[in-house]
Amino acid sequence: MSTRPDAPDDANELVETVWPSSATRDERGEIVLGGITASALREEFGTPLWVVDEDAIRARARQALAAFNSAAGRHGVDARVYYAGKALLTAEVVRWVTQEGLAVDVCTGGELALALAAGAEPARLGFHGNNKSAYELEAAVAAGVGSIVIDSPIEIERLAAIAERLGINQAVLIRVNSGVHAETHDFLATAHEDQKFGFTLADAPAAVARIRELSSLTFIGLHCHIGSQIFGTAGFEESAARLIELHAELAEAAPVPVLNLGGGFGIAYTASDQPTPIEELAAGIADAVARECEVRGIAMPNLAFEPGRTIVGRAGVTLYEVGTTKTVNLEDGATRLYVSVDGGMSDNARPALYGAQYSARLASRISDADPALVRVVGKHCESGDIVVDAEYLPGDVAPGDLLAVPATGAYCFSLASNYNFVPRPPMVALRGGEARVIVRGETINDLLSRDAGLTESPMEGIA
Numbered sequence: 001m002s003t004r005p006d007a008p009d010d011a012n013e014l015v016e017t018v019w020p021s022s023a024t025r026d027e028r029g030e031i032v033l034g035g036i037t038a039s040a041l042r043e044e045f046g047t048p049l050w051v052v053d054e055d056a057i058r059a060r061a062r063q064a065l066a067a068f069n070s071a072a073g074r075h076g077v078d079a080r081v082y083y084a085g086k087a088l089l090t091a092e093v094v095r096w097v098t099q100e101g102l103a104v105d106v107c108t109g110g111e112l113a114l115a116l117a118a119g120a121e122p123a124r125l126g127f128h129g130n131n132k133s134a135y136e137l138e139a140a141v142a143a144g145v146g147s148i149v150i151d152s153p154i155e156i157e158r159l160a161a162i163a164e165r166l167g168i169n170q171a172v173l174i175r176v177n178s179g180v181h182a183e184t185h186d187f188l189a190t191a192h193e194d195q196k197f198g199f200t201l202a203d204a205p206a207a208v209a210r211i212r213e214l215s216s217l218t219f220i221g222l223h224c225h226i227g228s229q230i231f232g233t234a235g236f237e238e239s240a241a242r243l244i245e246l247h248a249e250l251a252e253a254a255p256v257p258v259l260n261l262g263g264g265f266g267i268a269y270t271a272s273d274q275p276t277p278i279e280e281l282a283a284g285i286a287d288a289v290a291r292e293c294e295v296r297g298i299a300m301p302n303l304a305f306e307p308g309r310t311i312v313g314r315a316g317v318t319l320y321e322v323g324t325t326k327t328v329n330l331e332d333g334a335t336r337l338y339v340s341v342d343g344g345m346s347d348n349a350r351p352a353l354y355g356a357q358y359s360a361r362l363a364s365r366i367s368d369a370d371p372a373l374v375r376v377v378g379k380h381c382e383s384g385d386i387v388v389d390a391e392y393l394p395g396d397v398a399p400g401d402l403l404a405v406p407a408t409g410a411y412c413f414s415l416a417s418n419y420n421f422v423p424r425p426p427m428v429a430l431r432g433g434e435a436r437v438i439v440r441g442e443t444i445n446d447l448l449s450r451d452a453g454l455t456e457s458p459m460e461g462i463a
C-alpha cells in the first residue's frame, strides 16, 4: 500500500479540505481545534485522544440535508436523510444529527439500543443488517422503528411472524444488489453478484411478491448501497437506472413510494483527495432517477439517502504523542523515518483493514526543519499497524511531540478494538471553546474486569 506523496512546500500546513474548519495554528505554531490548543487537550484528557468538532458535524448534517432536499424538491419529491450510525455512534452524535433534522440508520440491536437510549424518534429510524436476529427484529418492531430493510428470504418470514405476533404492521424495504460497485473514482458493474448483502435484481420480484402476501408487512421500496468513499455520480447513475427498471415493474402491481440509494459519499483524507461537493452528488443522483422515471413513464418516488462518513469524517482529529523515532535504510538508498505513537490500529483500524491513507501534522509546534518522509506507526504487535503510511513531517519530529491525524471522525471509534489489551481512548467534543468527554476512555481495569479468571484486579488503584 506504500505511496510516496510529493514533498509539500510547508510540512506544517493544515490543508483546508482535510481538517475541520475550526482548525488553525496559534501565534506559537500550535494546532488549535475549536479554540483549544492541542497541548491543553493533552493535558486535560491525555493521549491518544479522539476529538470531534460538534459544530462541524452539525453544520455538515445541515448541509447534507439541504443538498438532498433541494435535489429531490426540484423534481417535486421528498428526500429523507438517514445518518448512517455505523460511521460514529454515540448518544451525543445521535442528538446533534437528529436536532439538525436527520433520521438515523442502525444495523444491529446494539446500535438500535444506543439510538433509542439517546432519544432518537423510533419512527425516524431505519434498521439494516444481513443477519438480524429474531431478538433484534422484535426489539425494532416493538420500539416502532420506521422501516426495516429486509436482506434475505428467511428474514421476510422471520419478521412477518414477529410483526404478526406483536399485532404491528411493519413498513419494509428490500435491499437489492444493483450489480454496481463503486470506490472513489471508479465503478464496476456486473450482472451476477457474489456477496452477502441483499437480493439480486432477478430475485427481488419474488421477494416483493411474498412480502405483499403477508398482512403484517407493508412493502415501501427498494434499497441499494453501492460502496463507500465514492467521489463521482456515475456509479449512482448506473445503479439508479437498474433500480428504476425494477421499481417500475413493482409499481405496476401497487405503489412503491420510496427509493433508498444508501450512502458512500466520499471525503478528503489527504490533500490529493478531491471529493465531489455534496450538492453536486445529490443533484446528479436525483436527476438520474428523474430521467429514468421519465423514460419509463412512472412517477418519481421519494428518495432516501444514508450518508455516514461525509457527516462526521472531517470533524474528527486524533491526537497522539510520539514515543520513539527511528531511521530505516531502504533498498533504493533512501531512508524512512518511523515515528511511533501511543495508539495505532486499536483506535484506527482502517489503514490495516483497507490500506486507507491519512495525513498527519506536528500539533504541539511548528518547525522549519527540512521535511522528512515518515511512516507513522502504532504500538501494536503487527507490522501492518500503520497510522499514516507516507507523510512529510518536519525532520526534527521527536519523542514528546504531539501528532494530529485529521479526518478520523468516521469508522475509527466504530472499528476500535482492545488489541494487545490497549484501552480505547476517550472521545471529547468541542463546542464554544470548550471540550467535554462524550465517551469516557477505558482503563486497564475495565479490560481486566471482563476476565472471569481474575478475582481481583492486580492494577487496582493504578489504572
Ligand SMILES: Cc1ncc(COP(=O)(O)O)c(C=O)c1O
Binding pocket: 084, 086, 087, 128, 225, 227, 228, 229, 262, 263, 264, 265, 306, 307, 308, 309, 310, 410
Ligand atoms: C447500507 C449502508 N448505508 C450507508 C452506509 C454509510 O456509508 P458511508 O459512511 O460511506 O456514507 C453504509 C456503510 O457501510 C452501508 O452499508
